[in-house]
Amino acid sequence: MTAKLIKGTEIREEILEEVAAEVKDIKEKHGVVPGLVTILVGENPASMSYVTLKIKTAHRLGFNEVQDSQPADLSEEDLLALIDKYNKDDSIHGILVQLPLPKHVDEKKVLNAIDPDKDVDGFHPVNVGRLMIGGDEVKFPPCTPAGIQEMIIRAGVETSGAEVVVVGRSNIVGKPIANMMFQKGPGANATVTVVHTRTKDLAAHCKRADILIVAAGVPDLVKPDWIKPGACVIDVGVNRVGEKVSEKTGKTVAILKGDVDFDKAKEIAGSITPVPGGVGPMTITMLMKNTLKSLKFKLGLA
Numbered sequence: 001m002t003a004k005l006i007k008g009t010e011i012r013e014e015i016l017e018e019v020a021a022e023v024k025d026i027k028e029k030h031g032v033v034p035g036l037v038t039i040l041v042g043e044n045p046a047s048m049s050y051v052t053l054k055i056k057t058a059h060r061l062g063f064n065e066v067q068d069s070q071p072a073d074l075s076e077e078d079l080l081a082l083i084d085k086y087n088k089d090d091s092i093h094g095i096l097v098q099l100p101l102p103k104h105v106d107e108k109k110v111l112n113a114i115d116p117d118k119d120v121d122g123f124h125p126v127n128v129g130r131l132m133i134g135g136d137e138v139k140f141p142p143c144t145p146a147g148i149q150e151m152i153i154r155a156g157v158e159t160s161g162a163e164v165v166v167v168g169r170s171n172i173v174g175k176p177i178a179n180m181m182f183q184k185g186p187g188a189n190a191t192v193t194v195v196h197t198r199t200k201d202l203a204a205h206c207k208r209a210d211i212l213i214v215a216a217g218v219p220d221l222v223k224p225d226w227i228k229p230g231a232c233v234i235d236v237g238v239n240r241v242g243e244k245v246s247e248k249t250g251k252t253v254a255i256l257k258g259d260v261d262f263d264k265a266k267e268i269a270g271s272i273t274p275v276p277g278g279v280g281p282m283t284i285t286m287l288m289k290n291t292l293k294s295l296k297f298k299l300g301l302a
């Protein structure tokens with residue numbers, strides 16, 4: 001059996017078209033567009049490429065996009081003042097501070113300074129709390145988990161009563177996706193198990209999963225015999241395992257591998273996300289959706 005591929009690149013296009021249509025409609029009726037500022041401190045190459053992609057996507061959708069690049073030695077005080085400026089700026093509906101931040105800056109302090117109503121990353125404790133309560137309380141679900149849930153829904157995978165196993169317990173993926181999957185609502189109502197580095201028998205838990213979500217950051221951690229035949233496998237891992245020269249551009253690019261042994265897993269799973277081209281493109285897509293949502297909340301449309 002060969003699994004159905006759940007392609008983030010295709011789902012991204014569907015969602016971005018929906019967002020673009022809504023942006024156009026709101027612009028015509030209300031004369032405003034969503035505003036997103038991306039604050040980048042320093043020159044981390046991975047962060048620079050993420051930020052460029054975020055800005056490009058926002059531009060394509062007709063957002064007011066602002067890229068605020070700051071030097072690596074920007075003081076914590078100055079960064080907090082910058083966030084305060086955007087908190088007060090009515091043309092900005094989403095504030096994103098690209099992580100990781102330089103070591104001399106307290107990340108928690110910075111994330112807590114963002115107005116929760118502009119926190120389109122969903123990292124502020126207020127939004128984490130709203131996510132935990134669930135239902136109408138949720139304003140900005142964090143982007144990667146929101147993208148995973150959207151992929152599961154659009155792939156037509158039944159979640160109600162399903163056994164979901166989440167591998168990993170990070171604040172950005174493991175904890176929020178586990179929480180989202182057991183809530184009441186579409187793409188949820190599942191029975192959820194979270195496994196991690198201290199779990200005694202990882203394989204035994206994974207083998208029970210109707211939906212296996214892996215966000216461990218360990219290449220090929222999940223072996224093919226850990227997968228229940230027909231299961232839906234969501235691989236969140238993006239592990240740089242080497243470099244190669246791209247045939248298309250002639251540039252040196254990273255060789256990426258997921259947390260699941262894809263070639264063998266696809267013969268057992270019912271559906272599976274590839275790496276790259278699976279969960280990756282969904283994160284920026286959901287960031288755009290959250291920024292639009294922020295404007296809609298402000299206009300009383302959501």
Ligand code: GUN
Nearest residue numbers: 096097098099100121143
């Ligand atoms: N760095 C890596 N992923 C993310 C993300 O989703 N949001 C932010 N702000 N920084 C990141």
